[in-house]
Amino acid sequence: MKADLVIKLGGSAITQKDTPYAPKLDVIDRIAEEFAHSWKGVRVLLVHGGGSFGHRAAMKYIDGSGRLKDPRGIAETRHAMHRLTSLLAESFLGKGVPFFAVDPSACFFEESDMEPRLGYSLKPVELALSAGLLPSLGGDVVLSSQGHGRILSGDTIARILALASSAGLLAFGTDVDGYLEDGKPLRRIDRGKLKEIIASTKARANDVTGGMAGKLGEVGEYLSSGGNRALIFNATRPGAIASLLRGEEVEGTYID
Ligand SMILES: Nc1ncnc2c1ncn2[C@@H]1O[C@H](COP(=O)(O)OP(=O)(O)OP(=O)(O)O)[C@@H](O)[C@H]1O
Numbered sequence: 001m002k003a004d005l006v007i008k009l010g011g012s013a014i015t016q017k018d019t020p021y022a023p024k025l026d027v028i029d030r031i032a033e034e035f036a037h038s039w040k041g042v043r044v045l046l047v048h049g050g051g052s053f054g055h056r057a058a059m060k061y062i063d064g065s066g067r068l069k070d071p072r073g074i075a076e077t078r079h080a081m082h083r084l085t086s087l088l089a090e091s092f093l094g095k096g097v098p099f100f101a102v103d104p105s106a107c108f109f110e111e112s113d114m115e116p117r118l119g120y121s122l123k124p125v126e127l128a129l130s131a132g133l134l135p136s137l138g139g140d141v142v143l144s145s146q147g148h149g150r151i152l153s154g155d156t157i158a159r160i161l162a163l164a165s166s167a168g169l170l171a172f173g174t175d176v177d178g179y180l181e182d183g184k185p186l187r188r189i190d191r192g193k194l195k196e197i198i199a200s201t202k203a204r205a206n207d208v209t210g211g212m213a214g215k216l217g218e219v220g221e222y223l224s225s226g227g228n229r230a231l232i233f234n235a236t237r238p239g240a241i242a243s244l245l246r247g248e249e250v251e252g253t254y255i256d
């Protein structure tokens with residue numbers, strides 16, 4: 001599978017993370033509009049985060065080791081993500097973009113022998129791309145051979161998709177202008193500096209996947225596994241997604 005670009009629409013960009021189940025429909029519609037104008041001919045894999053949908057549901061049920069043991073909690077968390085995915089689908093389809101939701105819980109699973117290990121088959125994503133669709137995967141609950149559920153973060157899915165598709169860029173859209181230091185976005189982070197920066201980054205409330213620190217951890221894993229280049233940008237800024245689709249540089253923090 002080959003993609004030009006993996007874009008993750010962060011839950012911070014497309015929802016109000018501090019208000020339960022509050023989508024930012026204006027942002028979603030604008031992003032869909034930019035796809036409608038600039039997406040044709042670009043091989044893009046789309047991922048979205050949980051925002052105030054997935055994180056909210058998961059937090060009620062998740063235990064200290066990151067497991068969801070209550071079947072009801074597993075099912076409710078998944079449904080919360082489906083609700084957000086549906087809003088995206090309606091918006092994109094309404095603008096004529098063939099948004100095609102691929103359920104991560106049907107492609108990813110946790111195998112546990114000694115250590116839990118994430119297994120997956122990306123064939124459905126590859127086939128969707130070949131069929132001229134815009135494949136989209138949201139953070140989700142995946143099932144384990146040990147009989148529990150575990151949260152699979154959109155950031156992790158984005159990292160796996162970018163590596164599997166040899167994408168030129170792995171772009172994380174958030175509600176901030178990049179990685180901020182003293183309130184200002186850094187233009188670039190050298191991969192050699194990542195560990196130090198992660199150690200100084202605080203996790204955020206209402207986020208079960210580690211917030212910005214977790215995201216930078218995924219970037220580190222991506223680059224050390226042969227990934228090309230990552231970006232943290234503000235997906236709520238008009239025109240940012242369109243620029244990315246046109247292969248242009250955008251404001252934000254590039255990490256390579
Ligand atoms: N140094 C930093 N620079 C930028 N943002 C930071 C920093 N430290 C913490 N943050 C927080 O990280 C947030 C982005 O991470 P977060 O996980 O909340 O968003 P997301 O990944 O878009 O959402 P989701 O996990 O729902 O997809 C920003 O909104 C900001 O509040």
Ligand SMILES: [Mg+2]
Binds near residue numbers: 049155212
């Ligand atoms: Mg996050």
